[in-house]
Amino acid sequence: MPDNLDLAALCEASGTKFLLALFVDLNGKPCAKLVPVEAVDELATAGVGFAGYAVGAIGQEPKDPDLMAIPDVSSFTPVPFVKEGLAIVHCDPHVEGEPWPFAPRVILKQVVAKAAAAGFAPYAGAEVEYFLLKRDAAGALVPADSADIAAQPCYDARGVTRMYDHLTSISTAMNQLGWGNYANDHEDGNGQFEQNFQYADALTTADRVITLRYLLSVLAQERGMIATFMPKPFADRTGSGLHLHLSLRDTATDTPVFPASGEGDEDPVGLGLSKTAYSFVAGILEHATALQAVIAPTVNSYKRTGAVASSASGATWAPKLPTYGGNDRTQYVRIPDNQRIELRGGDGAANPYLAIAAAVDAGLDGIAGGLSLGEVGTGPETPFPLTLLNAVEAFEADDIVRGTLDVAGPGVADYFANLKKDEFFAYHAAVSDWEHDRYLTAF
Incomplete structure (x- = not known):
């Protein structure tokens, strides 16, 4: 433009x-x-x-x-x-x-400015996962594609083909906008899809996530479907993540920061990254428990990361501990190559502006503190939040992640924490079918 x-x-x-x-x-x-x-x-x-x-x-x-x-x-x-x-x-x-x-966009812009002051420009890619659903005659939510019933539907060519009109309309839209759509696939849950676009600077990617959610919702509705980004719409199926691929560029030289230079002891872990990149990862892991309140911000989020049973396909694909590893999708932070890291703890309910801002800020804190990583597959020995309330309590105790939300002005972090606690207690006060089934005639 x-x-x-x-x-x-x-x-x-x-x-x-x-x-x-x-x-x-x-x-x-x-x-x-x-x-x-x-x-x-x-x-x-x-x-x-x-x-x-x-x-x-x-x-x-x-x-x-x-x-x-x-x-x-x-x-x-x-x-x-x-x-x-x-x-x-x-x-x-x-x-x-x-x-x-x-305003979330204002918050992210402030974090980008903070990164620039430290000599870095944050870049992000986002994997937007979602379900296409409809209501059956009884009003229950079911996959919009009634033939989508396989136990392991992931990457099924037939499932993609049945949803061809929807997927190609979204792909065409993304490419007309210059986003560079490069893949569209059926994900691990029945009715679940993902459509990928090229990474960009942090603010542009966050804008695009919001735009894509809008496009998916509106165009799905025109076809009689419900597009949902709810983290865990079905107890026995995988949930929807918002995986963030993060990297930094040096603003002085306009060169990538993450790849190891190969000089001396520049790659102490052996995964191809620089010491600066490893400190960035260490910062994210150090603040992971509090970070979850921002990147997994609903009651339903913790039915994804805290799933007590595997999905029908055999895996949940959601991290349960704040660990890191190489090209390993069971980790909280995955390092697939020497250009980026993938933060896998976020879900479809995450506000992309806040999620990217908080993740980048946590990483910058790791760089500023010169934090280092333990062995591959490990992370800080802190309990991963089992519920939204646990995550909010960790958020309230973490000055860095709280500070992210207060970066544009005071009071935002407290407001957000109270908002999320109110949400948890409203959920806690509701009486569910599970309680009727378990307690109605138990005594």
Whole structure:
């Protein structure tokens, strides 16, 4: 996209008639106003207003001033395959002229700036896993493809072919947007899919995850399906992750930081990374328990990482301990090559802005502290959170991960922790079918 184009010029060049001025709250809910192209100049200069309390989890009360969503022109994304003449522009919420510290995109931008001050530019790739479901005659959720019943459906060519129209429409959309879709596959659960795109700078990748979730939801609904990113929709099937592939570049030389140079004792572990990269991994592992509150932020998340039984396919593919290893998908941090690391603890409920921000910040803390790793397959001897409440308690005790959420202004970390504790206790207060089955006539 040429740097000299403004929002109005981009709309004219792309045939855009309406803009979704979009941002997400702390839970990842996409919020937008539909702005006609006739008002694009006002949008570009002043933004568009929202009653913040009505948005959801974004740190406002009914009495507070409006959130003004200020568009980031570099994120302009035409989506004519959704509606002719429609485009998305990601926005940074402001209040009274200042970036709003509770806005996830604002938080990530602050962490990127913090990394830049340390001489690093963070890059990220994301694996967006999701289920395509429908409701049967009894109202139960089932795979949208009624033939998708195999015990081990992963990579099944027939399952991909049956969903050809959906998968190719999403692939075509991603490629039209220049994202570089390079694979589309059936994942390990019945009805579960993944569609991959090339990595980019941290902010661009987070924007793309939000855009892709929107596209998947809307286009699936048009075909009578439900696209869900719920971490664990079925007890006996694998859950959906949001695996993050992270790397750093040296801002002074614009060269990758992670590969070992081969000089002296530059690769103390033997997996091809530099000492700086290993310290980055060590930082993530050091803060993993607290990090889970951000990258696995729902009650349902811990039915994925804390699964007590294997799925029907024989594996859950979710880490249970904060460990690291080479090309080994059982680890919390996988090191598949010398260019990147894969953080596998996050799930489909993760807010990509917060998840990337917290992971990068934890890694930067490892670099700043010169942390080192133990033997391959090991990690810190800290208990992995069994529930969302355990994760939030670890989050509250961790100054680094708390600090990530407070990076744009104080009070965000406490607000987030209280939000998540309220969620846990609301779940805890609900009476489930499991309790009826176990207790109704037990005494």
